[in-house]
Amino acid sequence: MKKAIGLLLWLTAVSVQAAESAPAAAPNGVTLPAYFKEWRIIGVSQRNDKQSLRAILGNPAAVEAARQGRTQPWPDGAILAKIAWKDAALPEWPAAIVPGELQHVEFMVKDAGKYVATGGWGFARWLGNALVPYGKDAAFDQECFQCHGAVKARDYVFTRPVVIP
Ligand code: HEC
Numbered sequence: 001m002k003k004a005i006g007l008l009l010w011l012t013a014v015s016v017q018a019a020e021s022a023p024a025a026a027p028n029g030v031t032l033p034a035y036f037k038e039w040r041i042i043g044v045s046q047r048n049d050k051q052s053l054r055a056i057l058g059n060p061a062a063v064e065a066a067r068q069g070r071t072q073p074w075p076d077g078a079i080l081a082k083i084a085w086k087d088a089a090l091p092e093w094p095a096a097i098v099p100g101e102l103q104h105v106e107f108m109v110k111d112a113g114k115y116v117a118t119g120g121w122g123f124a125r126w127l128g129n130a131l132v133p134y135g136k137d138a139a140f141d142q143e144c145f146q147c148h149g150a151v152k153a154r155d156y157v158f159t160r161p162v163v164i165p
Contacts, residue, residue, distance in 0.1 A: 023126055023130075023131035023132070023133065024133050025124075025133065026124035026125070026126070026133045026134065026135060026140075026141075027133065027135040027136070027137050027138050027140055028122065028123070028124065028135070028138045028139075028140065028141050029122075029138070030107065030109060030122040030123070030124035031124075032105075032107075032124075032126060032131065033059065033079050033081070033107060033109070036057065036059070036079075036081045036105070036107075039057040039058055039059050039060075039062075039063070039081060040057060040058065040063045041055065041056070041057060041058075041162065041164075042056045042057060042058040042062065042063065042066050042080065042159060042161050042162065043055075043056040043159040043160065043161060043162050044056065044162070045159070046087075046097075047084075051086060051087040052084050052085060052086055052087060052103060053084070053085050053087060053097065053098075053099050054082050054083065054084045054085075055082070055083045056080060056081070056082050056159045057080070057081045057082075057083070058078065058079065058080055058081070059077075059078065059079040059081075061075060061077040061078045061079070062074065062078035062079055062080055062110075065078050066161035067161070071154075071155060071157065071161070072154070072155060073110075073112070073120065073155040074110050074155050074157065075110065076110055076111050076112055076113075077110065077111075078110040079107055079108070079109045079110065080107065080108045080157065080159070081105060081106070081107050082105070082106050082107075083102070083104075083105050084102075084103040084104055084105075084106075085099035085100055085101060085102055085103060086099075086100040086101045086102075086103055087099075087100060088100025088101075102128060102129055103127075103128070104125050104126060104127045104128065104134065105125070105126050105131070106123070106124065106125035106126070106134075106144075107122075107123070107124050107125075108121040108122070108123055108148075108156070108157070109121065109122035109124070110122075117145075118141050118142070118144070118145040119145055119148070119149075119152070119155075119156045120155075120156075121145075121148075121156055122141075123141040123144035123145060123148075124141070125144075
C-alpha cells in the first residue's frame with residue numbers, strides 16, 4: 001500500500017513537471033508538437049536578407065508524403081517544422097556559415113477541416129530558446145497565411161522537398 005501511494009505521488013510529480021516544462025500554446029490554440037527534434041529533413045534554406053539558416057523538418061506523415069510526392073495537397077496529419085538560427089561563422093573556417101543563436105521554431109499543421117480559415121494549415125511560432133509563443137491574439141496567423149498565399153498553388157508551402165538518392 002505504502003509503495004502504491006509512493007508510486008502515485010511520484011507519477012503525479014513527474015506529470016506536473018512535464019506539464020510545467022511544456023511551452024504555452026500559440027494564441028490560435030496550436031500546441032508545440034512533441035518530439036519535433038526527432039523529425040527528419042525535408043529541406044534547408046538560407047535567408048540572405050535575414051542572415052539566417054533554416055532547417056525544414058517533417059513529422060513521419062509529412063516525410064512520407066514528401067518522399068512519395070504526395071504534396072498537392074499535403075495529407076491531413078502532416079506537420080512541417082522550420083527551425084531558424086542566426087548565421088555564424090565557423091571559428092576554424094570563417095568562410096563556412098553555420099547555425100548560431102536560435103531565432104525561432106515554427107510549424108504548419110495540416111488539418112483541412114480544422115484550419116479552413118488559413119488554407120487548411122494551423123500556423124504557429126515560438127521564439128528563442130525559451131520557446132515563447134509568438135502572436136498578440138488568435139488572428140496572428142493571418143500574417144503567416146497571407147505571406148504563404150504567394151505559394152497557394154503549392155498548397156501554401158514554399159519548400160521543395162530535397163531529393164535524397
Ligand atoms: C513575409 C513572408 C512570410 C511570413 C509572414 C511567414 N512566412 Fe513562413 N515562410 C516564408 C518563406 C519565404 C518560406 C520559405 C523560405 C524559408 O525557409 O525561410 C517560409 C517557410 C515556412 C515553413 C516551412 C514550410 C514552407 O512553407 O516552406 C514554415 C513551417 C513556416 N514558414 C511557418 C510560418 C509561420 C508559422 C508564420 C507566422 C507566424 C510564417 N511562416 C510567416 C515566408 C513567410
